[in-house]
Amino acid sequence: MSETPNSQAESAPAPAEDKTLDKLLAEAQARIDEQRDAWLRAVAETENIRKRAQADVAAAHKFGVERFAEGLLPVMDSLEAALGVAAGSPPALRDGLELTLRQLKAAFQKASLIEIVPATGARFDPHQHQAMAAVEAENAAPNSIVAVVLKGYSLHERIVRPALVTVAKALENKGGNPISDGNLNTN
Numbered sequence: 414m415s416e417t418p419n420s421q422a423e424s425a426p427a428p429a430e431d432k433t434l435d436k437l438l439a440e441a442q443a444r445i446d447e448q449r450d451a452w453l454r455a456v457a458e459t460e461n462i463r464k465r466a467q468a469d470v471a472a473a474h475k476f477g478v479e480r481f482a483e484g485l486l487p488v489m490d491s492l493e494a495a496l497g498v499a500a501g502s503p504p505a506l507r508d509g510l511e512l513t514l515r516q517l518k519a520a521f522q523k524a525s526l527i528e529i530v531p532a533t534g535a536r537f538d539p540h541q542h543q544a545m546a547a548v549e550a551e552n553a554a555p556n557s558i559v560a561v562v563l564k565g566y567s568l569h570e571r572i573v574r575p576a577l578v579t580v581a582k583a584l585e586n587k588g589g590n591p592i593s594d595g596n597l598n599t600n
Contacts, residue, residue: 475569478524482573486566489517521566529565529576531558541565543575553581 492514499507521527529541537544537556545562553559558578565576 476571478526479568479571479573482521482524482526482566482568485517485521486574489514489521490563492517525569526573527567529567529572531561531576531578533558533560537578537580541567541572541575542578544580545577546579547582548579549584550581551584555581555583557581 492510496507496510496514499510531538531542534553535558537558542558542565548559550559557580559581560579561576562579563574563577566573
């Protein structure tokens with residue numbers, strides 16, 4: 414029986430050590446889980462940054478010519494205006510202007526710079542058009558385009574310059590005397 418108390422004394426500290434080892438193991442496992450979670454988040458964030466950088470580079474390639482195109486739009490307008498008034502000019506001058514205009518249009522097409530020329534009577538779209546004036550027009554529906562003042566341009570669906578247009582507005586005083594105060598509300 415003398416061996417039994419010794420063996421019990423030896424086995425008594427073992428459960429306390431097991432608790433300490435289990436606790437240390439649980440803490441280590443928790444730290445491993447936290448570090449694994451942090452690592453996975455860092456990998457995901459790195460992937461997001463890479464994708465964002467690729468999208469930025471693609472946008473830079475796609476819209477890199479936008480400022481240059483904005484500078485060339487007045488040149489296009491001037492060439493078209495010159496051709497409009499060059500009816501009495503020498504044929505060589507007119508041919509040169511037409512050739513230059515065709516080359517500029519080809520360069521615009523190659524750069525995906527597309528004209529916005531709304532048709533007369535088309536509905537006004539504030540995303541593509543800019544109203545320069547609103548006029549009363551009996552034959553046109555309200556908010557429809559009466560005339561195009563200046564063509565607009567878009568680059569890959571992004572508006573570089575909206576088309577400048579004149580828009581029809583509703584007739585205000587149908588049949589009334591525009592000078593008379595008879596239509597005023599006098600409460």
